[in-house]
Amino acid sequence: MARIKYYYDTATCRYEVAKTPPGKLVLRMMTFMAMSLIAGACITWLYINFAGSPQEKVLKRQNKELKLYYEMLDKQVDEASKMLSALQHRDDNIYRVILEAEPIPASIRKAGIGGASRYAELLEKNLSYENLIVGTTEKLDKLKKQMYIQTKSYDEIIKLSKNKNEMLSSVPAIQPVSNKQLKLLTSGFGKRIDPVYKTVKMHSGIDFSAPSGTKIYATGKGEVKSARFESGYGNCVVIDHGFGYQTRYAHMSKINVKKGQRIRRGDILGFVGSTGKSTGPHLHYEVVKNGQRIDPINFFFNDLTPEQYQEMLEASNSSNLSFD
Ligand SMILES: [Zn+2]
Numbered sequence: 315m316a317r318i319k320y321y322y323d324t325a326t327c328r329y330e331v332a333k334t335p336p337g338k339l340v341l342r343m344m345t346f347m348a349m350s351l352i353a354g355a356c357i358t359w360l361y362i363n364f365a366g367s368p369q370e371k372v373l374k375r376q377n378k379e380l381k382l383y384y385e386m387l388d389k390q391v392d393e394a395s396k397m398l399s400a401l402q403h404r405d406d407n408i409y410r411v412i413l414e415a416e417p418i419p420a421s422i423r424k425a426g427i428g429g430a431s432r433y434a435e436l437l438e439k440n441l442s443y444e445n446l447i448v449g450t451t452e453k454l455d456k457l458k459k460q461m462y463i464q465t466k467s468y469d470e471i472i473k474l475s476k477n478k479n480e481m482l483s484s485v486p487a488i489q490p491v492s493n494k495q496l497k498l499l500t501s502g503f504g505k506r507i508d509p510v511y512k513t514v515k516m517h518s519g520i521d522f523s524a525p526s527g528t529k530i531y532a533t534g535k536g537e538v539k540s541a542r543f544e545s546g547y548g549n550c551v552v553i554d555h556g557f558g559y560q561t562r563y564a565h566m567s568k569i570n571v572k573k574g575q576r577i578r579r580g581d582i583l584g585f586v587g588s589t590g591k592s593t594g595p596h597l598h599y600e601v602v603k604n605g606q607r608i609d610p611i612n613f614f615f616n617d618l619t620p621e622q623y624q625e626m627l628e629a630s631n632s633s634n635l636s637f638d
Contacts, residue, residue, distance in 0.1 A: 318331060319331070319332040320332060381443060381446070384443065384446055384447065384450065385446065387450060388446060388449065388450045388453070391450055391453045391454055391457060392453070394457055395453060395456070395457055396624065397620055397621065397624065398457060398460055398461060398464065400620050400621075400623055400624040400627065401464055401620050402418075402423065402460070402464060403627075404612070404615060404620070404623060405418070405464065405467050405468070405471070406418060407609075407612045408612045408613065408615050409471045409475075409615075410467070410471070411603075411612070412481070412482075412485050413471060413474040413475055413478060413481075414474075415470065415471070415474055418463065418467055422463065423460060423463055424460075433448045433451060433452060436448050436451065481556075481557050483534070483535045483578075483579060484534050484535045484536055484555045484556050484557055484559070485534050485555055485557060485559050485613070486533035486534045486555065486559060486561050486601050486610070486613040487533060487534055487579070487613060487614070487615055487616040487617075488531065488533050488534075488579065488580070488614060488616045488617045489522070489531075489533070489614050489617060489618075490522070490530050490531055490532075490533050490561075490563060490583075490597060490599045491522045491524050491528055491529070491530060491531070491586070491597055492528075492529070492531075493522065496622060496625055496626060496629065498522040498523055498524050499520060499521070499522055499626060499629045499630060500521050500522065500523040500596070500637065501517060501520065501521040501630075501635065501636040501637060502517070502520055502609075502611065502629070502630030502631055502632075503517060503518065503519060503520055503608075503609040503610065503611065503630065504516070504517060504609075504631075505517070506634055506635060506636040507634055507635045507636070508636065509593045509635060509636060509637060509638070510591060510593070515636075517636045518600055518607040519562070519564075519598050519599050519600035519601075519607065519610060520598075520599050520600075520609075520610045520611065520630065521596050521597070521598055521599075521636055521637040521638065522586075522596060522597045522599065523594065523595070523596045523637065524586045524595065524596065524597060525586065525595060526567050526585070526586055526587050526588065526595040527567060527585050527586060527587075528585060528586040528595075528597075529582050529585060529586075530551075530563050530566065530582065530583050530584050530585060530586060530597055531579075531580050531581065531582060531583065532553055532561075532577045532578065532579055532580065532581045532582075532583050533553075533561055533579060533599075533613065534553070534555045534559070534561070534579050535555065535577065535578050535579055536553045536554050536555035536556060536559075536561075536576075536577060537553070537554050537574065537575070537576055537577070538551060538552070538553060538554075538571045538572060538573050538574060538575045538577060538583075539552040539553060539554040539560065539573070540552045540573055541569050541571050541572055541573050541575075541583075542569075542573075543589070543590075544564075544590070545590065545591075546564075546590050546591045546638075547562070547564035547565065547590050547591075547598070548564060548565040548566065548587065548588075548589025548590025548591070548592060549564075549565070549566035549567070549568065549569050549584065549587065549589045549590070550562060550563065550564045550565075550566065550590070551563045551566070551569060551571060551583045551584055553577065553583070558603055558604040559601065559602065559603055560601075560602040561599065561600065561601055561602070561610075562598075562599070562600040562602065563583055563584065563597060563598075563599060564590065564597070564598040564599075564600075564638070565586075565587055565588055565589050565590050565592045565595075565596060565597065565598055565637075565638065566583075566584035566585055566586065566587050566589065566597075567584075567585050567586060567587025567588070567589065567595075568584055568585045568587065569583070569584040570582050570583055570584045570585070571583050571584070590638070591638050592637060592638045593637055593638070594637060596637040596638070598637065598638050601613050609630075611626060611627060611630045614626065
């Protein structure tokens, strides 16, 4: 209800109703409207700047989601690259070695992977997540290129292996103990701390820790070169696979084969033990190529997927204490 104003009229000696002149009324209304407009503008400005418009909120959320997915994608690309390098490692160190093909030079494996200039177009766009987007694109490019080279290498391997059936059944290609969970490999090839002398020494094989009596399998076709007790190695079997390859199985509790015996991949050579220089039941396994002991990790290719191979590679590199 509008307030009624009165004033005291000295002429009539009465209180009279005060009438606002129409001009003043219009001015008041205009002032009110202007103030409302300013207040409205201020509120809108505050809302947009501090709370964001609803559309902006949706965009921000979408942006956040996209960044998250991009980061996830980037991680997946990293994982794929890791798997590809395991494949390359296997290719160069196993397949190509066995089939006597030269390893693919690093310069070819990395060929055609250019510097930042390749991504100039992307960089010019001033992207908000430039590092992430350019980095992922670059990684994907590299991956595609390397995968192409890898498939070419496999083509060559397939061609080479066609006439090498005898060779492929002879070279060591499986783990010498049943190790489906991949938990048995406890010490890898390389410099390790000797458990007896406590000094760093070359460990020329791989140790699989397993209970005494665990079956030990021949890893490839061949002939038993020796089956006897040797100082250090304990009860030990050596298989000659031909093609320059030999394998050694040491510290057995019991030997199951005789010198000169022909064996096939998977035959039982003996049982895990702790004979000779050993700190506990385990199998010490060696692969010898042309008289040189080499890393057996590269000779499990028949029973390992690339992921398992990667896992074994990591396990083999991590432990620094051997069993013998
Ligand atoms: Zn060992």
